[in-house]
C-alpha cells in the first residue's frame with residue numbers, strides 16, 4: 001500500500017516542520033514535492049491564523065546569513081560552518097535547539113530584534129496570515145545593554161516598524177468587543193506572548209511573568225512555556241505559571257513534545273488555555289485532552305499544522321464575511 005502523507009508526517013514527528021516543502025528534498029516529504037508545490041498558490045491565498053510562531057524561530061534565512069557574514073568578517077564565527085547549519089533543510093529536534101542557540105548569537109542587539117520582528121510580521125502577512133500570535137523569550141545581554149524589558153521594547157518597536165501592512169495590536173480592542181475580527185484590508189492582527197525557556201530558573205521565570213504583567217498595557221497577552229523539552233522540570237516553572245494564572249494572564253504550554261508522561265499529566269491538570277505539539281501523548285492523556293476544553297496546536301507534525309491553519313483560515317474568512 002502506498003504511504004500516505006499523513007503516515008509520513010507521523011514518522012517525521014521528531015523533525016521540524018518545513019514551511020516550504022520544496023526545501024524538504026531528501027526528507028520523507030520529497031515524494032510529495034510536486035503535489036505539495038501545486039497546492040501552494042491556493043494555500044497562500046487563503047486567509048490564515050498562526051497560533052504558534054516563535055520570533056527567533058521565524059527569522060528569514062537571508063537575514064541570518066547576512067548577520068552571520070558580519071560576525072564572520074569580525075572573526076567571531078566560522079561562516080562556512082554556520083552557513084551550512086542555517087541552510088540545512090531537515091533537522092532533528094536536537095539540531096533545532098542547536099540552531100536556536102546559534103540564531104540567538106546572531107540576534108543580540110536591540111536593532112536586530114526590531115528588524116527581525118518587522119520582517120517576521122511582514123513575511124506572515126505576505127502569506128495572508130491575518131491573525132498572528134507571536135511569542136518570544138525575553139533575553140538579557142549586558143554586553144549590548146539589553147535587559148528583558150528592553151528586549152520586549154525592541155520587539156514592540158518592530159511591530160511599529162512594519163511597512164507592508166497595517167498592524168493591529170491593541171488588546172483593548174479584544175476586551176471591548178470580544179473576539180473582534182474586523183480588519184482593514186492589508187492588515188494583520190498581532191498578539192505577543194512572552195516565553196519562559198525551560199533552561200530558566202524559577203526566579204527567571206517569575207521575572208518574565210512579572211514583565212508580561214507590567215507590559216500588558218503595551219500589548220502582551222500571555223505566557224508561553226517552551227524550550228528544549230528534554231531540559232528542565234515542571235515544578236521549576238509552577239510558581240511563575242501560578243502567578244500568571246492568578247493575575248489572569250492566559251498560558252500556553254509546549255506539552256508532550258517528547259515522551260514524558262508525568263509532565264504531560266501535570267500540564268493537563270494545570271488546564272492551560274492552550275497546548276502546543278502534543279505529539280507524544282499516551283492513550284489516557286489523549287483521552288484527558290479530548291475531554292478537556294484545551295485547544296491544541298500541533299506543530300511537530302507539520303502536516304497537521306498545515307491542515308489546521310487552512311481550516312482555521314477558512315472559518316475566519318466565513319466569520320469575517322458574516323461580520324459585514
Ligand SMILES: CNc1ncnc2c1ncn2[C@@H]1O[C@H](COP(=O)(O)O)[C@@H](O)[C@H]1O
Nearest residue numbers: 054055056057096100136137195226227254
Ligand atoms: C521545535 N519546537 C520547539 N519546542 C520548544 N521550544 C521551541 C520550539 N521551537 C522554538 N522554541 C523556543 O523558541 C525559541 C526561539 O524563539 P525566541 O528566542 O523565543 O524568539 C527557542 O530557543 C526555544 O526556546
